[in-house]
Amino acid sequence: MDLSSEAISPDVADTAPLTRREIADLLPEVPDWSLEDGRLCARFACKEFCDAVTFLREVAVFSARENHLPDIGIRKGRFVDVAWCTYAVGGLSRNDFIMAARLSEWLRSRQGANL
16 A cells, blocks of 8 residues: 555554654655655755745644644745644654654655646
8 A cells, every 4th residue: 555545643652753763764765855864854945935835834733634734844945845744652653653654755746746
């Protein structure tokens, strides 16, 4: 099953974070993402600051729908960093990989966007 079509698990607080092996097995399924400081991260380049702000808001709304929120920031005025980590489990959960896959798929579907 494709990660992006999997359901988000609503209650992961009582589960353990993914193991290094599980993370290594899932990383190839989200090729646009990398592991940095224990988080699943990607950087998106926008044309200018206003585009970055718009994109940041869109990512926020997109993730709020699933109630699984990333860390989001703007760097150098036009780069949007998105990082997934499930703080409730103290590391990465399958939900983080599902949301990364969904965000990548969503971005591919809007290929002509101002990014």
